[in-house]
Amino acid sequence: MARKFISGNDAVAEGVRLARPHVISAYPITPQTIVVERLSDFCEDGSLKAIYMHVESEHSALAAAMGVSSVGARAFTATSSQGLLYMAENLPYASGARMPIVMMNANRALATPWNIYGDQMDSMFLLNAGWIQVYVEDAQEALDMMIQSYKIAEDPRVMTPFMVNLDGFVLTHTYEVVDVPEQELVDAYLPPLKLAENMMSLEAPKSLCITAGNNFNMEFKIKQNEEMNASTAIIAEVDASFAEVFGRKYHGLLEAIACDDAEVILITTGSVAGTSRMIIEEYRNKGHKVGLIKLRYLRPFPTEALAKVLKDAKAVGVVDKNISFGYEGTIFTNVNSAILQSGLTPKVHNFICGLGGRDVTKENIREMFDALLSSAAGDSCEKIHYMNVRCAL
């Protein structure tokens, strides 16, 4: 095992190298570029024996990956923001065809106004695309998830494409010390991909991405949904087996921090979870019963796991680095549905922050906890809070 001081993007590239995809098809976009630059280097120096396809667009990046996956080979691509939306029609295409493609997405704002910095508007747009979506907190988790993602996506019970999300710049461009596992260990954990039974092969030729009219279409979609829901078990299973081999675990669908006796719980994704951990410690030391949920997976959505952790909370806050215009933050909507389905009745608040790369500071997290504590104590409190706003609007 080597310890390296590298950025989140470098960590992704290291993870991809260890996972040994057969083909990489990618198009550069800020802040994803370092991933594809490193992978190009690895292909050039022979440390990754993969074919690197210089596609002419993100649309073709994913289309080519679908071609690769359709013959049972391991495919990787990476994108961000406008690029993710440019390839958007291919996302449900790949998931409907049950292709275990892995894609890294550097979460970035959407134009207009143009902005290259991080928020989560891009991946939220594609929540309904039938891809598993995970959000990582740091560079180590980014590397580890490149390995876990293939293990989960390629499981015959799952066979679903996988999007690994890193907050643009805050994670992609921040340097951290990362443990890079030994190749032999990864090879044993993630063996070379074998042709799955539903892929094209000379032995058993098949037609893929077929047409199913109103007589069969619905059954295909229901099966896809049920198997995506069932992947929650495989996600937990893989996280556990990964921990056994590599010594690091991420608690599956979500990580609950100090939630056992918590009266108020803040739900975050990605890098904000890291900042929030520090505030949890600070507030606990002051005697406040605060807890934190690091929501890792948005699809499949961990309804049951959430309900279990939230069952005694008086107030729940959801951090959203996105807005569904005309409504609220997207994660907030999803959490509210899970809460309602579970028969819980906490007060719920949405903290919208970090749009277009606006900092989410420790002070902002304190403000969120203060609002939740005050709401739990019975004070009236706004439903939607915009954090760290420069001026009255």
Next chain:
Amino acid sequence: MMPKITAKNLTNDELFYGHKACGGCGESLAVRLAMKILGERTFASLPAGCMSAVSFIYPNMAFKTNAIITPFASTGAVAAGVAAGLKALGIENTYSVGFAGDGGTADIGLQALSGAIDRGDQIIYFCNDNEAYMNTGIQKSGLTPYGTRTTTSPAGENLPGSVTTKKNMFEIVAAHDIAYAATASVGYLEDYMMKVEKAKSVKGTSYIHILAPCPTGWGTPSEITISLAKEAVDCGLWYLAEYENGEFKLNKDPKAFTPVADYVKKQGRFKHLTETDIEHLETQRDKKWLKMRRDWNK
């Protein structure tokens, strides 16, 4: 010199069979014959269009080989991905082939095709050109000829139908310095089959652009598909040519053209054309042939 493929020595095995294309469909004939020549180790990529719509209807699949429907814009990219995947897995002696229509090639799929040619991907790309978006109900594409009545280029008092000319796909592709490109017609099947056979041994990307009449979209009886496709070449509105080793070559250079009027008057889509419109088509034709004869006949 490769052996000539004729009706006599062509295999009776069908690899594209049981599809639901219209009677007299030129495009399905082009696919069927190409598949016979390419054989069982072919991986076919087809975008949205007539051929994918008629041959992948669950649970009835018309391709006996591996085949996949691609996103509309993605024939070139998916076929290239298939080729890369097969290469990476060490699966040899296969053909990754794209069969797209005129719109799927010259309009929405042009970018992905350009990318594949630029990379020199090991694919054979067929443009089955029936000169409009037929699958969606006969709308104008970038390969619809001047004066064509389609549902989005109506002919009336103000317009003669389509007012643009066919995008010059063959030369666009050649301008990439592609390894091999050819035009063909389902009216000259031996020429077409020879070109498919040739593409099989090309290193890099091949492109075959075949004119394929569509009785439904052209307003023609289904039994004249072949003779009409022949006449398109004989009257000079289409041509048979190749591009290889950086050189163009005309495969057929008629001494005299048959009348354009005879060709267009057989077709409902051109029924409204006036003498002046037909003269315009002839002028365009003559200009094109002047250039082809000057530059390509060595």
